Amino acid sequence: MAWIALIIGGLCEIGFTTSLRFVDGFRNLPWVLAFLVAVTLSMGLLEYAGRSIPLGTAYAVWAGIGAAGTAIVGIMLFGESASLPRLLLLIGLIGCIIGLKLIKA
Secondary structure: OHHHHHHHHHHHHHHHHHHHOOOOOOOOHHHHHHHHHHHHHHHHHHHHHOOOOOHHHHHHHHHHHHHHHHHHHHHHHHOOOOOHHHHHHHHHHHHHHHHHHHHOO
């Protein structure tokens, strides 16, 4: 259950980082609310997962999901670069996240 919570928390991180693009100095209330909900869920789920998953592993997986997911959102929705080196590095990052789960360190 902790791993599921951690993955959902990482996905919520994608939500709060993406929301930051639209908060407009925290003046755009719907996006500010989306940010606050997503960041609260994300941190809460990280804290929950960290009770049974080693903290370093939990944080690395959470941050990795957020970083890779946010980069993918940037590519798919905002026209950011999808160069081969960038895609290969994202694949490497995702591979490291999966590796951390597999070794259960």
